[in-house]
Amino acid sequence: MSDNNERQQQILDAAAAVIIRLGYDKATMSDIAEEAGASRRTVYLYFKGKEELFEALLYREYMQYAQTWLEQIEADPRGGTIGGFYRALFHSVNSHPLIAAMMRRDRHVVGNYLRKRDNLFAQMYSEVNTPGFFQALQAAGAIRQDIDAAVILHIVEMLSYGQLTIGDFKPPDQFPPDDAVMEALADMMDRALMPADGGNSEAGKAICRQITAAARAQMERIKPAKDTKQTIHQGATNDNR
Numbered sequence: 301m302s303d304n305n306e307r308q309q310q311i312l313d314a315a316a317a318v319i320i321r322l323g324y325d326k327a328t329m330s331d332i333a334e335e336a337g338a339s340r341r342t343v344y345l346y347f348k349g350k351e352e353l354f355e356a357l358l359y360r361e362y363m364q365y366a367q368t369w370l371e372q373i374e375a376d377p378r379g380g381t382i383g384g385f386y387r388a389l390f391h392s393v394n395s396h397p398l399i400a401a402m403m404r405r406d407r408h409v410v411g412n413y414l415r416k417r418d419n420l421f422a423q424m425y426s427e428v429n430t431p432g433f434f435q436a437l438q439a440a441g442a443i444r445q446d447i448d449a450a451v452i453l454h455i456v457e458m459l460s461y462g463q464l465t466i467g468d469f470k471p472p473d474q475f476p477p478d479d480a481v482m483e484a485l486a487d488m489m490d491r492a493l494m495p496a497d498g499g500n501s502e503a504g505k506a507i508c509r510q511i512t513a514a515a516r517a518q519m520e521r522i523k524p525a526k527d528t529k530q531t532i533h534q535g536a537t538n539d540n541r
Contacts, residue, residue, distance in 0.1 A: 308346050311336050312357045320397055324354060325411030354413065355420045357398065359523045362424055363516065365399045368392040370512045373505055380504020382443050382493045383486030386456070390463065390482050404464045423522045424515075433511050442504030443493045452493065459485065 314336035318327045329350055333340040347353035372388035373379035379388060393400045401409035402421050413419060431449035434456075438445045443452070463481070475481075490499075 365396045380501035383490035387486045436507045440503035441500040
């Protein structure tokens with residue numbers, strides 16, 4: 301990794317820590333610079349402002365989240381079933397706090413960013429969370445075909461958001477162990493949605509590879525373009541802000 305790339309990743313790491321701690325609305329470029337052990341001028345050399353920095357961070361975190369999800373699916377012998385999909389999903393979410401906050405629509409963390417029209421997260425969500433993924437799993441024989449894919453998506457989202465937001469209604473010290481909850485949910489979903497013949501997990505994994513590749517390609521298309529030279533010039537003028 302070049303020195304410039306390494307410094308940029310340090311700034312993004314610092315931004316993640318600050319935004320999780322203070323929230324997007326309250327976090328400032330000065331806070332992020334301090335966390336990164338850099339001057340504010342240095343931060344502005346890489347990013348024109350907080351929104352650009354946040355979207356670069358969101359892009360990075362989403363790409364890492366997708367990679368974690370796929371790795372979990374590949375490592376799980378039953379990763380291509382609906383239960384395997386669910387286990388991988390929550391392992392990935394738990395590994396990436398910013399993505400978890402975005403999925404929960406956590407106002408403390410994401411603040412007013414989600415009110416921005418065509419924000420990056422909304423574009424990501426609209427492309428990936430569609431019945432098409434479950435239709436593909438059905439066609440591959442990984443899940444039952446006698447239930448509408450839109451209904452399956454809705455059920456998965458209800459369970460997912462319920463798990464993500466249950467901390468708003470129940471103290472965390474009353475939660476059973478996460479691993480036990482995930483295994484039970486995965487087993488219940490496989491029992492409910494697996495075809496009578498046991499399903500084709502390997503075909504399901506192939507669909508997961510395809511959806512991950514498509515999501516990455518979509519993110520490459522929508523990620524904010526950044527002109528380094530323009531940013532450096534702008535950074536020099538923004539240093540006093």
